[in-house]
Amino acid sequence: MDDKSILDHINELAVEEHRLRQSHATHTSDDRRRLELIERELDQAWDLLRQRRARSEFGEDPDDARERSVDEVEGYLQ
Template sequence: MNEKDILARISEYVGEEQALRDRYRRGGAEDEPGREEEHRRLEQLEVALDQCWDLLRRRRARLEAGLGADPQDPGGERVRPPDEVEGYLQ
């Protein structure tokens, strides 16, 4: 996945996240069918966005540090697992 792919995925996730947040703002009962699933999806999107931003920052840092990049795999970086990305402040 190159930088353009990562940015496209971020854009996709942000759009979906905004749509879900808009639904919550418009209201509706918390026990409404599908509401729990939407909440879980929102949590998944938040983690996925954190992973994408983390990957993008690490790749850009490698390039800025002059560590080079493979055109097929810029920076040689991989997506970190959720518990690692989400655990930075703990």
């Protein structure tokens, strides 16, 4: 997956997240679960994009970057 594909995916998720948050008065348990999944998937996508950009910056192959598990990404200190 290249940077553009990752950014496109991030944008798609952000649009869906925004739509779900706008309808907050009618959140179902499915909506809340979907929001949680979107948040985690966004964290993973941003992490992958940062990995790719760092590899490029330091002359490494960005295609060697790999999506990390949710637990690993969520465990990082910001």
